[in-house]
Amino acid sequence: MSYSVRQVASWAAVTVRTLHHYDRTGLLTPSTRTRAGYRLYDEADLARLQQILFYRELGFPLEEIAAILRDPQANALDHLRARQRQLSEEIARLQRLSEVAERAIEVQQTGVTLTPQERFEVFGEIGFDLSYATERQLKWADSQGQRESMARAAAYSKEDWRRIMGEAAEWRERLLAAFDAGEPSDGDAVMDLAEEHRQHISRSFTHCPPAMHLRLADEFAADPRAFALVVPPSQQRPGLADWLAKAVHANAARHDSPEDER
Template sequence: MSYTVRQVAQFAGVTVRTLHHYDRSGLLTPSDRSRAGYRLYDDADLARLQQILFYRALGFPLERIAAILDDPQGTALDQLRARRRELREEIARLERLAGLAERAIEIQRTGVPMTPQERREVFGEITFDLSYATEADLRHGESAARHEAMARAAAHSKEDWRRLMAEAADWRVRLLAVFDAGEPADGERAADLAEEHRQHIGRWFTPCPYDMHRRIADDFRADPRAFALVVPPSQQRPGLAAYLRDAVHANADRRTVPEERA
């Protein structure tokens, strides 16, 4: 028995355009044509379409589906196993995102409400980029330190944030002075400022061991969004992010024993 393209589209729950695309790509070519040139599908075509839709539901691209259907015994099992691994990784990634959303909701629920004017007064140019926070959470994974930092940030009062930001602004003025004076990143003053920054994190957010501080500084060098949390764009200088990163590493090197640096 033969079926027209519109009948097949209705059976399968796809569009006629999709079937035309499958035909043009060679993925599903109808077995026959009517005298007027219209596509006609038989039962074998419908069975192949069912397989295509099954693999599409699993997220396979058309190229991989074609490879499976052309050599089902040789590739189907391997491809399904690979896709299972991919889906599990995607599920884990989405679960981490869901966890991040939950924590963000909690911060919004328990954080100190501020008017836009108050936020400008407290934070100035410093803005928190959620896209960076999301990527950092996925990159560094779940950790007790990240949970503690977010919990403590949510618990800060408005006055806490004023003191925190004033402390950071004072540190920033001294960092810029050292950098503009051309002092080396591995010099004593730059390293002392790096240590001060590490202690600032521990005082206001979470204990920051030297290996963690190194990772944070690496982000400053690699991602402008991370560095903007420390130095707003209007105060940045070419090379300053790399300078701070080097100062943090130099400070960690001078304050840890060789075994800790290994």
């Protein structure tokens, strides 16, 4: 059975012009033609076209495909191995580009306009997980607090960040000492630490009333990516995130108490 060039083009999802080009270059010459000169392809032609399209999908140039098809037993395996090496190198290159793009996106999502080296110097183990930063940006995009926080973060210099992170590290050291000492989460000392954290956010990023602090604390307890912004994984202890969340809740309740309104 024979098939017209339009039928073959339709089935193979290529253009008629492509099939004409394959014919002109000798890559795929139809077995027969009509008396009027129209190309007709048989089953063997279709099988050869399938091979051509397979190699094209792998990125082989037409000249190399022609060489393979001239002697498939002698050439195909070597060519495929070489192409596999090329593809592996290309995948590695694209992965590096993807990582560069990810870091650029991360800067945009977190609002931190430092170079990767400066970020490592200043933040150390404290990391901005891209997925969490992106989700948070999408979730709170219309929030005045989020907009203010992003604007202030973008304006900070390396020295500003060094100061902010130094304050956070000193607070974290006292927080871990209190947890390791078995201080109750609703004790005055730990509630004072929770209040310091709230004031740090207000001073450095955006006004953080107790209700907002509660939401943040609940995220710390529910999402390890969020808690890693406060305590890096290497310094975390089992139960620490829940303990801090309870301290924040206790501190918020203390602020709601009439005798604390001063």
